[in-house]
Each structure stands twice: as C-alpha cells, then as structure tokens.
Amino acid sequence: MEIRQLKGELIFIRSNELNENPGPFCMSFDFDLKSIMTSINMVGLINKPFIRRSKSGSLDIITGYRRILALKALNQDIIPCIDLTNSGLKDLELLLINLNENIYTRGFNNVEKSMIIKRLLSHIPVSIIYEHYMVPLSISGRKELDLLIKLDGMTGELKERMARDLISMKAFELLSDMKIPEVTIISRLIEDLRLNFNQQLLFIEYINDISANEKIAIQKILSDDMFSELLDENSQNNPQRAKKFLDHLKARRYPVLIKNEKAFLKLVSDIGLPPNVRVKHTPFFEGPGYALEIIFNEGRGLKETINKLIHLKGIERIKDPWTED
Numbered sequence: 001m002e003i004r005q006l007k008g009e010l011i012f013i014r015s016n017e018l019n020e021n022p023g024p025f026c027m028s029f030d031f032d033l034k035s036i037m038t039s040i041n042m043v044g045l046i047n048k049p050f051i052r053r054s055k056s057g058s059l060d061i062i063t064g065y066r067r068i069l070a071l072k073a074l075n076q077d078i079i080p081c082i083d084l085t086n087s088g089l090k091d092l093e094l095l096l097i098n099l100n101e102n103i104y105t106r107g108f109n110n111v112e113k114s115m116i117i118k119r120l121l122s123h124i125p126v127s128i129i130y131e132h133y134m135v136p137l138s139i140s141g142r143k144e145l146d147l148l149i150k151l152d153g154m155t156g157e158l159k160e161r162m163a164r165d166l167i168s169m170k171a172f173e174l175l176s177d178m179k180i181p182e183v184t185i186i187s188r189l190i191e192d193l194r195l196n197f198n199q200q201l202l203f204i205e206y207i208n209d210i211s212a213n214e215k216i217a218i219q220k221i222l223s224d225d226m227f228s229e230l231l232d233e234n235s236q237n238n239p240q241r242a243k244k245f246l247d248h249l250k251a252r253r254y255p256v257l258i259k260n261e262k263a264f265l266k267l268v269s270d271i272g273l274p275p276n277v278r279v280k281h282t283p284f285f286e287g288p289g290y291a292l293e294i295i296f297n298e299g300r301g302l303k304e305t306i307n308k309l310i311h312l313k314g315i316e317r318i319k320d321p322w323t324e325d
Contacts, residue, residue, distance in 0.1 A: 006089075006097075008050065008082035013059065015072050015079050018051070023060045024091065024119065025098045029111040030163035036070040045071070045080065052094065053085045063098045092123040103136050111163040113137055114151040121149070144169060150176045158187050166191050171200040174208070182218045189222065193242045206249040213253075260285060263321035271314045274305055279318060290318065 022028070039046075049064025061068060062084060071079050084094065099116060102108070108116065116137065120129055130142065139145050147169060151162060158175075161167045167175075167190055175183045186207065190200050211218045227245070236244070251258040268279050278293040296302040309315060 006050075006082075006084065007087045008084045009086070010048070011081055011083045012078050013051065013081050015068075015077055018059055018061060018068050018072075018079065020069060020072070022065065022115075025060060025062045025095050026065045027098060027102060027108070027112050027116045027119070028065050029115060030109065030160055031066055033066065033070045033073055036066055037074055040067075040070055040074060049079070049081050050084050050094075050097065051081045052083070062094050063101050095119055095123065108137065109163040109165070110148065110151060110169065111159045113139065114148040117145065117148050118152040147173055147176060155180060155184065158183060161187050161191055168197040168200055171197065171204060174201070174204045178218075185219055185222055189227075189245075193245055194238045195242055199242055199246060202246055203249065206246070206253045209253050210249065257285070260321045267317065267319075267321060271312065271317065273312070273315075274308050276301075276305060277309065285320070 045067065047064065047067070049068055050062035052060045052062055054060050064081075068079060089097075116133075117129065120133065126145075129145070133139075134141075134145065139148065151159070151172065154162075154176075158167070162172060167187060171190070175186060178186075186204065189195075190203065193199075195203060207218055207221060210216070210221055214221075227248075264281060273279070276295040280291045280293060281287075294302060294305050296305060
C-alpha cells in the first residue's frame with residue numbers, strides 16, 4: 001500500500017503572526033502548557049506545527065496549537081512550521097489531519113469533543129459522524145452526541161467546568177435547557193460547594209421544582225441570605241456545607257416530608273432505644289412499614305438487645321408520624 005505523503009514547505013514564521021485564538025482546525029481546550037514547555041526546553045521542538053495561509057492572508061494553525069502557545073510562552077520569536085497552503089488539501093482533510101494526530105495519542109475532554117463535532121458538522125452530515133466517529137471519540141450514543149453539540153454553544157465559564165469534569169454530563173443535560181443566567185449561577189455553586197455527581201442532580205432537581213412550585217426565579221431563590229452565609233461559612237468543611245445546602249433545599253421542596261421526618265425522629269428518640277438499635281423508614285416514607293436495624297458482635301449481645309426491646313415501654317407508639325392517635 002502506498003503511504004500518502006503530505007506536500008508541505010518548511011517555513012519560519014514570526015510568533016506574532018500566529019493567532020492565539022483557536023482557529024477552524026483547533027480541538028484543544030483547558031490544557032496545561034507546563035509539560036509541553038518542559039519537553040521543548042529539554043529536547044527542542046520535535047514535531048513542527050502545520051499551518052495554512054487563508055485567502056485573507058492570515059495564518060490558520062492546522063496542528064500544533066498547544067506547541068505554538070508553548071513556544072510563545074518561552075519567548076520564541078521564530079517558529080518553524082510546515083506550510084500546507086499549496087498542498088491541495090480541502091478543509092475537511094486538514095481537519096482530519098489534526099484529529100488523527102490527536103485521537104490516538106491522548107483523550108479528549110467533553111468540550112474538546114464538542115469542538116470536534118461542531119467542526120465536523122460544517123463538512124459532513126451527522127449520519128456520517130454517527131457511523132464513523134462515535135467509537136474513536138468515546139461517545140456512548142446519540143443522546144450524548146446531541147448534548148455535546150449543545151455544549152459547544154455554552155458560555156466559556158461552563159465549558160471550563162465541563163472540561164475539568166466538575167459537572168457531569170447528566171447534570172449538563174438538565175442545565176442545557178435552562179437560561180444562561182440560571183446555568184451560570186447553578187454551575188458556580190456546584191463548583192463552590194464541590195458537589196459530587198449525585199448531589200448535582202439533586203440540586204438541579206430541587207431548585208427546578210421549587211422555582212416551578214413557588215413561581216419564583218431560580219436566581220432569586222439562590223440569592224437567599226442563607227445561601228450567601230453558607231458559602232461564607234469557614235467553620236465547616238465542604239461535605240458539611242454541601243449537605244447543609246441540599247438539606248435546606250430539600251426542606252423547602254418537601255416541607256411536609258421534613259415535618260414528618262422530624263416528628264418521626266422525635267418519636268423514636270423519646271422511646272429511648274438501645275444505642276445499637278435504629279428504626280429506619282423508606283425514602284420519602286414511600287414504602288409500607290419500617291426496618292429495624294440491630295448492630296451486635298455475637299448472639300448473646302443480640303439476645304440481650306431483643307430482650308431489652310421486648311420490655312421497652314413505649315415501643316408500641318412507633319407509627320406513621322402523620323396519623324392521629
């Protein structure tokens with residue numbers, strides 16, 4: 001098989017001629033230049049960037065966007081490049097050169113995947129992307145692909161959080177249909193409180209439901225003094241702050257549930273169960289009945305606990321907290 005040779009010319013470009021804004025072939029976002037700079041300092045520039053002069057006379061970076069930024073950061077005034085202006089290659093072919101240079105050497109974050117999809121869509125139909133690019137880009141299905149297409153149009157602030165995997169794709173799915181100011185404030189709180197992926201879904205679900213039920217804008221709900229004080233609270237660690245934050249939202253979203261939970265906890269506490277015994281209800285009191293949990297080390301201890309429970313006064317008062325006596 002004949003190996004295709006790229007027809008390019010070695011040229012030397014002044015660094016200020018190369019635009020630092022990502023061009024039509026770039027697929028890099030939220031990266032650290034330190035490792036590339038270290039490599040260049042140690043062994044020099046191994047792979048020369050590919051560039052092309054556009055019809056307007058400006059230079060498009062085809063490959064090596066991060067290398068060029070690293071060279072600029074190292075105050076390199078002259079950068080050797082391979083010029084593909086007269087190669088006869090079309091834009092799609094140039095894009096695929098960059099994609100293939102990257103796809104087998106590194107992984108892409110979600111924002112980079114969205115950039116790649118957006119650029120491919122300007123040349124080929126989405127059906128071709130479904131057929132040929134889902135597996136190489138590690139995209140699970142059409143639903144994820146559609147979300148990645150939406151992600152390309154989001155604000156830079158949200159993209160940075162998505163690139164660093166601070167916000168899950170499931171959370172982004174809920175955010176993607178919301179207004180930009182709402183997305184901004186929610187994503188900031190997710191980062192500030194370091195909510196894990198499950199907590200993110202709960203947060204968005206609670207805040208959406210509260211907004212719909214109370215007919216109040218999300219921004220107004222989250223401007224509550226309680227939230228401001230919580231974010232300024234230094235006496236608690238992040239897990240504690242996150243739990244307090246979600247508990248506050250949960251209480252506002254389910255006031256009757258919280259009232260019943262408090263009543264149930266007080267009822268059980270007043271009975272004075274042994275310290276190794278717990279009575280648990282199903283989430284949201286949705287299931288029938290309760291569960292009794294006994295922690296013990298050996299059968300003798302279990303028997304003693306059971307005897308205590310048999311003779312414990314008031315245990316018969318355990319019931320649904322909303323029922324009348």
